[in-house]
Structures are given as structure tokens and as C-alpha cells.
Amino acid sequence: MLKIENLHAEVDGKKILNGLTLEVGAGEVHAIMGPNGAGKSTLAYTLGGRPGYEITEGSVTFDGEDLLDMEPHERAAAGLFLGFQYPVEIPGVSNVQFLREAANAQRKHRGEPELTGGEFLKLAKEKAALLRMDMDMLKRPVNVGFSGGEKKRNEMVQMGILDPKFAILDETDSGLDIDALRIVGDGINSIMRDAGKGVLLITHYQRLLDYVKPDKVHILAKGRIVKTGGPELALELEREGYEEVV
Amino acid sequence: MTDLATLPTTRDEDWRYADAAALEASDADTLTGWTEITVPAGESVAESRDVTGVERIRVRIGKGGRFELSAVNAAPGYARLECEVTLEDGAHFEFGGVTIGGGSETREFVTRCIHAEPNATSNQVVRAVHWGKAIGNFLGRIEVVRDAQKTDAGQNFRAILLEKGAAANTKPELEIFADDVKCAHGAAIGALDQMAGFYMAARGIPPEIARKLQVQAFIADAFENIEDEAVGERLLERALSVLEGAQL
Ligand SMILES: Nc1ncnc2c1ncn2[C@@H]1O[C@H](COP(=O)(O)OP(=O)(O)OP(=O)(O)O)[C@@H](O)[C@H]1O
Ligand SMILES: [Mg+2]
Numbered sequence: 001m002l003k004i005e006n007l008h009a010e011v012d013g014k015k016i017l018n019g020l021t022l023e024v025g026a027g028e029v030h031a032i033m034g035p036n037g038a039g040k041s042t043l044a045y046t047l048g049g050r051p052g053y054e055i056t057e058g059s060v061t062f063d064g065e066d067l068l069d070m071e072p073h074e075r076a077a078a079g080l081f082l083g084f085q086y087p088v089e090i091p092g093v094s095n096v097q098f099l100r101e102a103a104n105a106q107r108k109h110r111g112e113p114e115l116t117g118g119e120f121l122k123l124a125k126e127k128a129a130l131l132r133m134d135m136d137m138l139k140r141p142v143n144v145g146f147s148g149g150e151k152k153r154n155e156m157v158q159m160g161i162l163d164p165k166f167a168i169l170d171e172t173d174s175g176l177d178i179d180a181l182r183i184v185g186d187g188i189n190s191i192m193r194d195a196g197k198g199v200l201l202i203t204h205y206q207r208l209l210d211y212v213k214p215d216k217v218h219i220l221a222k223g224r225i226v227k228t229g230g231p232e233l234a235l236e237l238e239r240e241g242y243e244e245v246v
Numbered sequence: 247m248t249d250l251a252t253l254p255t256t257r258d259e260d261w262r263y264a265d266a267a268a269l270e271a272s273d274a275d276t277l278t279g280w281t282e283i284t285v286p287a288g289e290s291v292a293e294s295r296d297v298t299g300v301e302r303i304r305v306r307i308g309k310g311g312r313f314e315l316s317a318v319n320a321a322p323g324y325a326r327l328e329c330e331v332t333l334e335d336g337a338h339f340e341f342g343g344v345t346i347g348g349g350s351e352t353r354e355f356v357t358r359c360i361h362a363e364p365n366a367t368s369n370q371v372v373r374a375v376h377w378g379k380a381i382g383n384f385l386g387r388i389e390v391v392r393d394a395q396k397t398d399a400g401q402n403f404r405a406i407l408l409e410k411g412a413a414a415n416t417k418p419e420l421e422i423f424a425d426d427v428k429c430a431h432g433a434a435i436g437a438l439d440q441m442a443g444f445y446m447a448a449r450g451i452p453p454e455i456a457r458k459l460q461v462q463a464f465i466a467d468a469f470e471n472i473e474d475e476a477v478g479e480r481l482l483e484r485a486l487s488v489l490e491g492a493q494l
Pocket of ligand 1: 014036038
């Protein structure tokens with residue numbers, strides 16, 4: 001479903017991804033773990049098409065299409081969702097307005113009918129309830145004044161509303177309290193566990209993987225995948241640390 | 247006396263950022279005439295403008311009165327709205343203005359707010375959004391006379407330049423002769439938040455809609471305190487309509 005081959009990318013002239021190869025099939029969840037500064041967020045941003053992230057070599061196909069050839073908003077419309085490690089605040093734009101624009105822009109791009117105000121609110125209520133988020137928070141400006149955990153939960157409400165085919169979740173578990181972690185884990189399963197969907201979970205901790213069971217675990221270090229294994233690899237890492245395992 | 251003798255030039259303080267060529271081409275009556283407005287004590291008057299050309303408004307607000315001016319300056323040529331306000335005891339002046347547009351036009355607001363008696367308050371919020379080689383200006387002078395104690399005067403200007411080549415100028419001038427006075431002014435000039443733009447793109451929002459949402463949120467500040475919401479909304483729509491046609 002998502003096929004990354006020999007990806008090299010740099011930011012501000014600094015080489016960060018160095019020949020990264022990875023394939024996630026439909027119906028699969030893959031976890032990416034790796035030390036701080038390894039390039040995990042850079043991978044997420046590069047796949048999302050963030051300006052300034054320059055690809056110098058390699059290819060990425062998404063459902064057989066050249067992902068790198070698409071504009072960032074076209075990638076989203078094609079079904080790619082990026083959960084941010086640091087969700088961005090947008091003062092003066094409410095979550096509801098933002099998400100309705102987003103959902104309808106995607107639909108328009110795909111040639112589907114747009115949602116009416118009523119349809120959108122019904123969907124938003126349903127997904128907010130799934131993630132146990134208060135509807136009042138959806139009326140507030142995007143992420144402004146949200147706590148770290150609330151921002152992460154908001155990312156998942158957005159994912160629920162936009163219903164992507166493939167999600168790259170960058171440390172969605174960081175900053176969540178114990179109960180929130182379970183709610184978010186259940187949310188990811190209910191939104192993304194489907195034969196036609198895929199997930200790339202970037203995380204530092206085993207705990208999220210207790211809820212969202214990965215099919216494969218990869219270790220990313222120095223800009224490339226240095227080891228791949230099953231769920232047991234995450235447990236091994238938790239016991240022994242990167243220095244021992246890599 | 248010839249017209250030339252009375253025409254203001256950019257050497258005049260209040261016209262320092264004006265479009266010199268446009269001034270030369272204008273007639274003196276427009277540039278030096280005033281629209282006079284008197285707000286009776288305790289009453290409230292609101293004016294709203296879609297600025298074209300040059301207009302100068304002179305207002306006297308009676309005791310406890312309120313004058314509210316809201317304006318969008320999105321004119322296709324040099325355009326300036328000037329407002330001179332004299333506040334009596336306990337009066338309030340509220341100004342919300344937006345300059346927006348591209349081309350090579352200069353669009354400006356100039357205010358002179360005279361706190362002539364104690365306890366008067368004023369609040370001015372101006373937002374500028376420009377592209378191309380356009381220029382947006384806000385010159386706001388606040389004068390607080392001796393004995394105008396408990397004056398509370400606020401002024402806030404922020405500009406977003408969507409392209410290199412556009413510019414914004416501001417010059418707050420405070421002349422304060424009383425000691426128990428609150429005068430707050432702030433000014434900032436910047437660009438659109440790129441990370442917010444990417445965040446919106448990552449959710450599927452195309453760049454032109456993302457830009458519109460950001461600009462809308464930015465300029466809405468100017469009309470937040472305008473009492474008639476419908477007026478604020480109309481001005482907001484007018485301002486955004488200019489952005490829609492922009493080649494960026
Ligand atoms: N604009 C930039 N200019 C130079 N170096 C950068 C820039 N952005 C990121 N880097 C560097 O790239 C490397 C990878 O950063 P990245 O954020 O991808 O790491 P990460 O694996 O997500 O780490 P963490 O686990 O701490 O989130 C880091 O060394 C970082 O300092
Ligand atoms: Mg990171």
C-alpha cells in the first residue's frame with residue numbers, strides 16, 4: 001500500500017534520511033522506533049510533503065501512485081493522514097470550521113458530494129464521542145490553549161472525521177495519560193483497523209503497542225531502517241535499549 | 247492662491263507615507279476638506295467605510311458618548327481615510343480598520359485621537375494584508391492634554407505581507423501631558439505562519455483556502471469590537487473578496 005524505496009532527504013542542506021526502504025501492506029500496522037534525532041519525524045514530514053524537505057533520491061508509491069509527485073493537500077485527499085508529533089495551533093480558526101473545510105476539500109478533490117453542515121456536525125459528534133472529547137473543544141480555535149494530551153487526542157478526532165486510508169502517527173502516544181492512552185489506542189483500532197487500510201506508528205514506548213498490535217516493528221537509526229522484526233522486537237528494545245539491540 | 251500652494255506633500259508629518267504622485271494629481275479640496283460629525287453627549291454614532299480616494303472625518307464626541315468607525319481600505323488606487331477625534335469627559339472612540347490588496351497601491355489610515363478631557367477611552371485596531379508591491383500604512387497619533395486624567399488609549403497594528411515587495415508602515419505618536427494615563431500600543435509585521443499552512447494542507451485544505459482562513463482569522467480582530475455584527479461581517483467579506491481575486 002505504501003512503498004518507500006531508498007529514500008534520501010535533506011533539510012536545510014543537512015542529510016537526514018539515508019536510503020530508507022520500507023513497505024506497509026494493506027491491513028497492516030507497522031511500528032517505527034528509534035533514538036531521538038534518528039529521522040522519524042523527518043520521515044513523516046517528507047511523506048506529508050512539508051516544504052523545505054527535499055528528496056534527493058528514491059521513490060515513494062501510495063496505492064501504486066507516485067506520492068512524491070503530489071502536493072501536500074493532494075496526498076491528504078488521496079487518503080494519507082499525518083498525525084503530528086507537535087500539533088500546530090491556528091488562532092482564530094475553529095476546529096469545526098477547519099475540519100469541515102478539510103473534509104469537504106478532500107471530497108471535492110475526489111469528486112464526491114460535500115457534507116452539509118448538519119451531516120458534518122453529526123460526524124464530528126460521533127468521532128469526538130469515540131475519543132471522549134468534549135464537543136465544546138471542537139468549537140475552540142485549532143489546538144490553541146489545548147494541553148499536550150488534548151492536542152494528541154484532537155489529532156485522533158481529526159483522523160476519525162477525515163477517515164484516511166493510511167495514517168502515519170508521529171508519537172501520538174507521547175503526552176497522554178494512562179486512560180487517554182487506552183482511549184486513543186482503541187480509537188486507532190476502530191478507525192484504522194480495516195483490510196483496506198494501513199498504519200505507520202512512530203513511538204518510543206511499548207505501551208501503545210499493547211493496544212494497537214503491530215504486524216512489524218522497525219528500528220530507524222541514522223536515517224535508515226537498521227532492523228526489522230515482529231512485535232517481540234519492541235519488547236526486546238524496552239528491556240535492553242537501542243545500544244544493545246542495534 | 248493656487249491649488250499647489252495648499253496641497254499637502256510627503257514632507258508633512260501626517261502625509262509622510264502617502265503616494266506623492268497621487269497627491270500631486272489630486273485637488274486641494276479633497277485633500278484638505280473635512281466631513282464633520284458631532285456626537286451629542288451620551289449618544290452613540292457608528293460610521294463604516296469602504297474606502298476609495300481620500301476622505302477626512304473630524305469628530306467631536308460629547309461627554310459619555312461613543313463614536314465607532316469601521317473601514318476596509320481595499321481601493322484600486324491611492325486611498326486614505328483620516329479621522330481626527332476629540333473626546334470629552336468619559337467618551338469612547340473605537341476604530342477598526344483593514345487595509346488589504348496588491349498592485350502597487352498605497353492604502354492608509356491616519357488617526358489623530360485627542361483626549362481633551364478626563365476619563366475618555368479609545369481603542370484602535372488596524373490589520374494590513376498586502377502582496378505585490380502594495381503598501382499599507384497606519385499613522386496613529388494620540389494626544390492626551392494636561393488634566394485629561396484616567397485616559398485609557400489603546401492602539402494595535404499588525405501586518406502580514408504575503409509576498410516580498412509588499413510593505414507596511416506604522417508610526418504611533420504619543421503626546422501625553424497628563425500623568426494618570428494608560429496608553430498601550432503594539433505593532434508587528436510578519437508573514438503567514440507556514441507551519442499552520444502545512445498543517446492545513448496535511449488535512450487536505452488547498453493553499454488558497456488555507457490562506458483565506460488564515461487571513462480571515464487575522465483581520466477579524468479589527469472588527470471584533472464593532473457593535474453591529476452585520477457591519478463587521480460585511481466588511482470582512484469585502485476584504486476577503488479582494489484576496490480571492492489575487493494572483494499569488
Ligand atoms: N531544519 C533543520 N536543520 C538542520 N537539522 C535538522 C532540521 N530539522 C531537523 N534536523 C535534524 O534532523 C535530525 C532528525 O530529526 P527528527 O525530528 O526527524 O528526529 P526524530 O527521530 O523524530 O527524533 P525524536 O524521537 O526526538 O522525535 C535531528 O538531528 C534534527 O536535529
Ligand atoms: Mg520526532
